[in-house]
Amino acid sequence: MASPESGTEPSEALETLRRVFGYDAFRPGQGEIIEHLVGGGDAFVLMPTGGGKSLCYQIPALVRKGTGVVISPLIALMQDQVDALRALGVQAGFLNSTQDLDERRVVEAQFLAGELDVLYLAPERLRVPAAVELLDRGDVALFAIDEAHCVSQWGHNFRPDYLMLSGLHERWPHIPRIALTATATEATRAEIVSRLGLENARSFVASFDRPNIQYRIEPKTDAKRQLLHLLQSEHKGDAGIVYCLSRNSVEKHAEFLTQNGIEALPYHAGLDAGTRAAHQARFLREDGLVMVATIAFGMGIDKPDVRFVAHLDLPKSVEGYYQETGRAGRDGQPSTAWLAYGLQDVVQLRKMIDGEGDAAYRRRESLHLDSMLALCETVECRRVRLLAYFGQSGEPCGNCDTCLTPPQTWDATVPAQKVLSTVVRLDRERRQKFGAGHIVDILLGKKNAKIIQFDHDSLTVFGIGAELRDTEWRAVVRQLLAQGLVAVESQYGSLVLTDESGAVLRGERTVMMRREPERPATRAARTAKERKAPPADLSAEAVPVFERLRAWRGATAKEQGVPAYVIFHDATLREIATTRPGSLAELGTVTGVGENKLAKYGEQVLEALGVEDG
CATH class of the missing domain: 1.10.10.10 (Winged helix-like DNA-binding domain superfamily/Winged helix DNA-binding domain)
Incomplete structure (x- = not known):
């Protein structure tokens, strides 16, 4: 279990990063956040998707005495999150409405016995007196409030259950709290801090820039054909997400893609829970699947190799658009955020806003839509416009559509x-x-x-x-x-x-x-086609080794019933294919190979590499 809180040095957090997660250094901003939380301070963290938010509470949970309690709205994903931690040797569990009484009792007993490093809770569990009493009886290291924008009515994905989370500090005043989100304007940040009682917390705001994502927005002419052309010409065989506004549109586009040789699955609230869970599990576990979904899908999705996110309808806000496009390229590799929108999208959203809520709600939603339209119609760099929306400055990126093909x-x-x-x-x-x-x-x-x-x-x-x-x-x-x-x-x-x-x-x-300029298949398309060649960081000799390792990983993941990235990320496999370690000791120096994964998979990896004696 975790070591005592007293006398903890920042180096212990770094040692945990190396030993458990297999990384030699923190990403920018992570170390300072972790040190602050390990020392008992409260924190508000704004860090884009793929920036490494989860480590900011997972490592303090391992270093501090007790169990890190993570409040998360992502019930459907808790099992995958727990599986990923367990693969690292971290003792993790969850409590939510999907479990029966016996399953909950086992997890509760583990928590009370001090056997869990991390415990995930759905926010509605805190409405149950027994759950609050359970936390009273156990030893809590910290509270992490994930997807903290759910507390804000100004932002998106508002969840009423999050409003009661301010009570955490009132009931457990000496336990540090960390609230994390990937998307928030200054107004949303202020509301999160106020509603969660984090006025005295230290704020950490990372850059919103995702330089590996190419933002492209074009007029909608024939959405189906435009999407099909994008996938066939630039993302053949890639995993991706296609967002539609309505359930009917989701079904039609998933069927259309499947009929045209692209394996696609629908996901929306009209499907029964079992079908949604099965489709989500397939998307996470299989390579190259396309999920066609309403915005009900995606929050917390930890699939690193999503190569594109496409919108066939205009998002309601820049915040929603940024978070949804942020699900592409979590591994840092080149990815596409593509949006087709037209006159009818604007008409439909205006009608929806005018027909909902009170005057304050309509005013707020109109402002959100105005900002989204301004992003679509800008003649400036898309990335600069996005960063400005979140209060940050930037230089023209040279990689979005308005930079590559400037409009007039x-x-x-x-x-x-x-x-x-x-x-x-x-x-x-x-x-x-x-x-x-x-x-x-x-x-x-x-x-x-x-x-x-x-x-x-x-x-x-x-x-x-x-x-x-x-x-x-x-x-x-x-x-x-x-x-x-x-x-x-x-x-x-x-x-x-x-x-x-x-x-x-x-x-x-x-x-x-x-x-709109004429957009021939110039640099944007060429860049994407070049991506279909072997990754630039792999030599010709390393490519078959990489594919062999991916095949081993896929079979292992299927056997264990977990997503492939839970075994190893592509970046780790690329490094293994390039360096060709000849022993367990050498394999242990590869980024992303911690102690537990080395012990669990080391011999199998060496066998896949053709090393006879590890």
């Missing part, structure tokens, strides 16, 4: 006036309101059934928009919505004027818009 801006004042004039004519002359598609048809002079039915070919604005194509007019309307120069009526989705429209109609305001 153009003076769209006259087209904007034509759209607004059409809305005005319909309203004032006919007392009618229509959606964006009909407005565009009027401007293009289309004599379809609806135009003829309402006699709209007699309007003075009929056919005055021949200078732009249908897709270009839709982009104009989309950007008018993004800039707040036109709005969507919530009940029918009709376009209506805003307080800002008049200045445009009177010629008092210039409207600048983004013009």
